[in-house]
Amino acid sequence: MQYTLIAHVEDKPGVLNRVASLFRRRNFNIESLAVGRTEKQGVSRMTIVTNCENDVDAHKIEANLYKLVNVIDVQDVTREPSVTRDLALIKVKASPEQRAEVNSLAAIFRARIVDVAPDSVIVEATGTEDKIEGMIELLRPLGIIEMVRTGQIAMTRGEHSGIRRTPGANGNGWHAEEVSGLAEY
Amino acid sequence: MKKTGAEIVWECLTREGVDVVFGYPGGANMPIYDAMLSYPVHHVLVRHEQGAAHMADGYARASGKVGVAMATSGPGATNLVTGIATAMMDSSPIVCITGQVAASLIGGDAFQETDVTGITLPITKHNYLVTRADEIAEVIAEAFYIARSGRPGPVLIDICKSAQIESADFEYPEEVKLPGYQPPSHAPKADLDKAVNLIAKAKRPVILCGQGVLMSGGEEALQHFAVKTQTPVAMTLLGLGAFPASHDLSLGMMGMHGEAHANLAIQNADLLLAFGMRFDDRVTGTLSTYALGAKKIHIDIDPSEIHKNVKVDVPLVGDLKTVVTDLVPMVDEYEHEEWMQQIGEWKAEGNARSIMSWPDDGKLHVSHLVHELWNATEGGAIVTTDVGQHQMWTAQYYFLEKPKRWLTSGGAGTMGFGLPSAIGAWFAHKDEEIWTVVGDGGFQMTAAELSTAVQEGANVKIAIMNNSFLGMVRQWQEFFFEKRYSGVNMTGPDFVKLADAHGVPGRLVTKPEEVEDAIKFARETSGPVVLEFRVEQEEAVYPMVPAGAALDEMLRRPVRTKAEKE
Numbered sequence: 073m074q075y076t077l078i079a080h081v082e083d084k085p086g087v088l089n090r091v092a093s094l095f096r097r098r099n100f101n102i103e104s105l106a107v108g109r110t111e112k113q114g115v116s117r118m119t120i121v122t123n124c125e126n127d128v129d130a131h132k133i134e135a136n137l138y139k140l141v142n143v144i145d146v147q148d149v150t151r152e153p154s155v156t157r158d159l160a161l162i163k164v165k166a167s168p169e170q171r172a173e174v175n176s177l178a179a180i181f182r183a184r185i186v187d188v189a190p191d192s193v194i195v196e197a198t199g200t201e202d203k204i205e206g207m208i209e210l211l212r213p214l215g216i217i218e219m220v221r222t223g224q225i226a227m228t229r230g231e232h233s234g235i236r237r238t239p240g241a242n243g244n245g246w247h248a249e250e251v252s253g254l255a256e257y
Numbered sequence: 258m259k260k261t262g263a264e265i266v267w268e269c270l271t272r273e274g275v276d277v278v279f280g281y282p283g284g285a286n287m288p289i290y291d292a293m294l295s296y297p298v299h300h301v302l303v304r305h306e307q308g309a310a311h312m313a314d315g316y317a318r319a320s321g322k323v324g325v326a327m328a329t330s331g332p333g334a335t336n337l338v339t340g341i342a343t344a345m346m347d348s349s350p351i352v353c354i355t356g357q358v359a360a361s362l363i364g365g366d367a368f369q370e371t372d373v374t375g376i377t378l379p380i381t382k383h384n385y386l387v388t389r390a391d392e393i394a395e396v397i398a399e400a401f402y403i404a405r406s407g408r409p410g411p412v413l414i415d416i417c418k419s420a421q422i423e424s425a426d427f428e429y430p431e432e433v434k435l436p437g438y439q440p441p442s443h444a445p446k447a448d449l450d451k452a453v454n455l456i457a458k459a460k461r462p463v464i465l466c467g468q469g470v471l472m473s474g475g476e477e478a479l480q481h482f483a484v485k486t487q488t489p490v491a492m493t494l495l496g497l498g499a500f501p502a503s504h505d506l507s508l509g510m511m512g513m514h515g516e517a518h519a520n521l522a523i524q525n526a527d528l529l530l531a532f533g534m535r536f537d538d539r540v541t542g543t544l545s546t547y548a549l550g551a552k553k554i555h556i557d558i559d560p561s562e563i564h565k566n567v568k569v570d571v572p573l574v575g576d577l578k579t580v581v582t583d584l585v586p587m588v589d590e591y592e593h594e595e596w597m598q599q600i601g602e603w604k605a606e607g608n609a610r611s612i613m614s615w616p617d618d619g620k621l622h623v624s625h626l627v628h629e630l631w632n633a634t635e636g637g638a639i640v641t642t643d644v645g646q647h648q649m650w651t652a653q654y655y656f657l658e659k660p661k662r663w664l665t666s667g668g669a670g671t672m673g674f675g676l677p678s679a680i681g682a683w684f685a686h687k688d689e690e691i692w693t694v695v696g697d698g699g700f701q702m703t704a705a706e707l708s709t710a711v712q713e714g715a716n717v718k719i720a721i722m723n724n725s726f727l728g729m730v731r732q733w734q735e736f737f738f739e740k741r742y743s744g745v746n747m748t749g750p751d752f753v754k755l756a757d758a759h760g761v762p763g764r765l766v767t768k769p770e771e772v773e774d775a776i777k778f779a780r781e782t783s784g785p786v787v788l789e790f791r792v793e794q795e796e797a798v799y800p801m802v803p804a805g806a807a808l809d810e811m812l813r814r815p816v817r818t819k820a821e822k823e
């Protein structure tokens with residue numbers, strides 16, 4: 073099953089490498105990983121989407137992330153009400169006559185045409201992974217020339233917050249604690 | 258106060274209480290070596306940087322303090338790698354300081370440039386690349402704190418030569434700010450309660466004592482707990498010494514070459530209490546058959562060890578000494594007479610097979626030699642080993658009563674660890690008797706450090722168990738590859754002459770009747786001494802749990818009695 077983890081890390085050189093190296097070394101797989109700055113100076117936020125068999129395995133990833141000195145906080149938002157977004161830029165073959173078709177497809181997905189060339193357009197789409205996948209399927213027959221995606225970013229809704237697990241004897245072998253925002257930093 | 262980066266390095270090290278460093282100079286760390294002359298630190302010039310890392314490791318394990326190794330950039334730093342990986346696997350607190358090319362040259366394939374932080378990323382607890390002098394103080398303070406706290410481990414600091422030369426204001430940070438690094442101490446009360454319930458119900462409990470007990474200083478707490486609940490204690494290879502071998506509740510070592518009664522007790526237990534150990538494959542055998550009837554309580558400071566290999570019922574994440582000290586007043590006193598009696602029967606059966614009850618056949622057996630050494634030193638020496646058969650025999654027959662006197666490469670299984678770690682241990686305890694028991698193979702991997710021992714006058718006694726084989730590999734080939742010996746015959750030098758070339762007294766021992774006198778000679782001679790024992794060539798370590806077998810499916814030594822022989 074797909075798990076979505078949010079990790080706050082210190083914004084220092086090599087931190088992304090440490091996280092990526094950890095996943096490689098421990099044989100965890102990364103579906104997508106997106107990094108960027110946050111509202112706090114010196115703190116970056118990673119949204120990591122990973123495939124795990126079960127919660128025990130997801131917890132192993134969290135525990136190993138915590139072993140990295142530069143990782144400040146890890147939350148699991150897989151089952152929390154949250155907004156997840158993936159951004160895609162898709163360059164599609166489109167002659168002047170086909171532009172209208174691309175335009176109407178884009179409109180359905182609330183995507184935008186952000187560049188027009190004589191025989192291609194770039195479509196910018198934002199949304200959940202499912203939505204983007206759906207749009208790509210419809211654009212594919214027209215001919216996708218190139219495509220780039222950011223990978224998912226996630227944020228919990230309203231008062232909801234992610235789950236931070238610490239090992240313990242509670243239920244499946246850890247304590248699940250609701251945390252909001254970035255504690256103690 | 259302005260100081261050069263190189264001076265700042267030593268200001269910081271002396272503030273961390275460092276009075277000895279093990280290292281090797283070179284182009285990229287020359288400013289550090291130059292500044293060293295003005296500080297009260299003793300430098301040990303090693304013969305190969307691997308030796309520096311092992312010496313720092315041996316020093317750390319014997320003293321409980323952080324050991325320091327130094328090397329230059331490029332090959333100097335890469336030579337440290339085996340030693341760093343060894344320290345990582347065994348959670349040993351060392352700080353390695355390497356020189357790096359000037360900051361402006363990084364990434365340009367400059368002379369002796371290697372991406373050392375990249376190379377050591379997966380084998381350090383943390384590492385740093387320092388490009389400016391004003392970063393050094395904070396980085397060193399963090400490095401020492403990270404190395405020794407929580408689950409200890411190696412930290413590497415790669416310092417650009419330009420940062421060593423330039424000047425910066427120096428102030429040593431009073432405390433380190435590491436928002437993402439908070440080692441746990443107490444385990445939650447609710448979890449302790451759950452553990453107490455399991456302990457109350459147990460009829461056949463066993464404590465699995467690992468190195469975490471030693472690292473947290475929890476030996477006394479463990480003893481209180483074991484005695485109060487009358488729970489027998491089996492030890493991992495690195496946990497040896499955490500619980501007195503002579504104690505009624507001691508089961509000795511567990512695992513692949515552990516005591517049969519310890520492994521049988523674990524497989525038949527209804528409760529395992531894992532104290533600072535990590536269920537390594539060498540102690541569990543096949544996981545699918547491991548202690549199936551047992552509930553499991555796991556105390557570890559590292560949350561990522563929980564459920565890693567073995568799914569447990571009650572994890573207690575925290576400092577071992579703190580957690581066990583919290584548990585002791587919570588548990589009631591118990592008796593497990595039936596269980597202890599059963600274990601006693603297994604033990605008696607094992608004793609009958611023990612090589613110690615074999616008749617004298619005129620040959621040298623490593624187990625006998627280790628026993629002689631144990632007798633002569635009254636079990637009081639600090640003992641280091643290499644890796645292989647002699648290591649297992651030493652673990653089995655040098656019965657340890659006290660902690661931090663047993664230095665061996667467990668997790669990494671690094672040959673060549675014995676001699677340099679013994680030299681490191683000597684710097685931690687110059688007044689103690691120090692022996693290293695090594696094989697002819699492992700000794701030759703780091704034999705150059707004999708020269709270091711001589712230069713430093715290190716009072717280290719070297720017992721080489723020479724069977725002219727890579728014994729453990731040979732044993733596996735005998736058992737599992739139809740005795741097709743491949744790459745295991747080894748023609749060594751004349752070790753006594755090798756010692757002589759170093760100015761080190763040596764003795765060759767080939768007969769049992771020479772053993773006592775040789776050990777006496779080594780003990781009475783000050784400084785390094787080499788004893789070469791020509792031991793039985795094709796002998797196997799028993800018991801043995803073959804790879805892929807259950808922990809209680811052991812190959813046992815055939816019973817051989819005096820009567821049978823006659």
